[in-house]
Amino acid sequence: MSQEFIVGKNPIIEALKAGHSINKIWIAEGSQKGQMTKVVQLAKENGVLIQHAPKKKLAQLVDTDNHQGVVASIAAYEYAEMEDLFQAAEKRGEEPFFLLLDEVEDPHNLGSILRTADAVGAHGVIIPKRRAVGLTQTVAKSSTGAIEYVPVVRVTNLARTMDDLKKRGLWFAGTDAKGTADYRQASFDMPIGLVIGSEGKGISRLVKEKCDFLIRIPMVGHVTSLNASVAASLLMYEVYRRRHEVGSE
Numbered sequence: 001m002s003q004e005f006i007v008g009k010n011p012i013i014e015a016l017k018a019g020h021s022i023n024k025i026w027i028a029e030g031s032q033k034g035q036m037t038k039v040v041q042l043a044k045e046n047g048v049l050i051q052h053a054p055k056k057k058l059a060q061l062v063d064t065d066n067h068q069g070v071v072a073s074i075a076a077y078e079y080a081e082m083e084d085l086f087q088a089a090e091k092r093g094e095e096p097f098f099l100l101l102d103e104v105e106d107p108h109n110l111g112s113i114l115r116t117a118d119a120v121g122a123h124g125v126i127i128p129k130r131r132a133v134g135l136t137q138t139v140a141k142s143s144t145g146a147i148e149y150v151p152v153v154r155v156t157n158l159a160r161t162m163d164d165l166k167k168r169g170l171w172f173a174g175t176d177a178k179g180t181a182d183y184r185q186a187s188f189d190m191p192i193g194l195v196i197g198s199e200g201k202g203i204s205r206l207v208k209e210k211c212d213f214l215i216r217i218p219m220v221g222h223v224t225s226l227n228a229s230v231a232a233s234l235l236m237y238e239v240y241r242r243r244h245e246v247g248s249e
């Protein structure tokens with residue numbers, strides 16, 4: 001089984017809580033306080049081996065000093081199947097709410113999108129296999145554990161996947177700073193796929209053509225677009241706002 005590392009207390013706590021298969025945890029000597037006691041307690045409950053080591057050893061394992069004194073070696077994150085996303089919606093008695101990321105490359109953006117997707121109860125994220133970031137440890141860290149809860153499906157061809165999903169009732173809202181409709185006027189009560197473009201090029205032509213409508217978040221300042229994860233978060237919360245009455249969390 002392929003193996004990678006996750007770093008930081010919160011991501012490791014979430015991985016342990018979610019029952020992710022962890023081979024071993026390294027804790028830096030002298031950093032056993034605060035949240036670290038929770039890491040140790042959960043590791044013991046899950047029978048995970050803990051090794052205390054100098055900070056330098058942790059930095060060598062993961063090639064960074066930014067590990068908050070704890071590193072875990074885990075089985076690689078698994079991708080979900082499309083059916084898992086539909087089942088997640090069905091289980092909650094909700095219309096499907098998926099995110100499609102068209103070649104998002106920055107792991108911090110993907111992590112942050114997963115974090116908000118978890119917060120708003122989106123049923124899953126769809127990414128292409130090529131020219132896009134996958135489920136790496138940087139993504140896991142940026143997602144602060146949400147990677148454990150939001151199913152991510154990898155597909156060979158996003159445009160073709162949209163055709164398949166349309167047959168299952170999905171509507172696609174493309175997002176673009178130059179989109180024709182103000183997002184405040186769009187409908188989100190049907191089964192919806194929110195399409196987010198890449199950091200550099202935005203949504204590709206083919207994928208854009210498959211979108212049923214193109215929405216924009218109005219911008220009255222000087223820059224021409226928002227960061228992909230910021231735009232995704234605002235729009236995910238708009239879907240949430242439309243679907244949940246105040247106090248009905």
Ligand SMILES: C[S@@+](CC[C@H](N)C(=O)[O-])C[C@H]1O[C@@H](n2cnc3c(N)ncnc32)[C@H](O)[C@@H]1O
Nearest residue numbers: 175176177196197202203216217225226228231
């Ligand atoms: C950094 S932007 C891409 C900018 C790219 N140069 C372009 O021309 O589209 C990344 C993605 O964030 C989303 N986005 C950014 N600003 C937006 C806005 N004002 N309204 C809707 N979506 C936006 C879109 O999905 C966009 O493809």
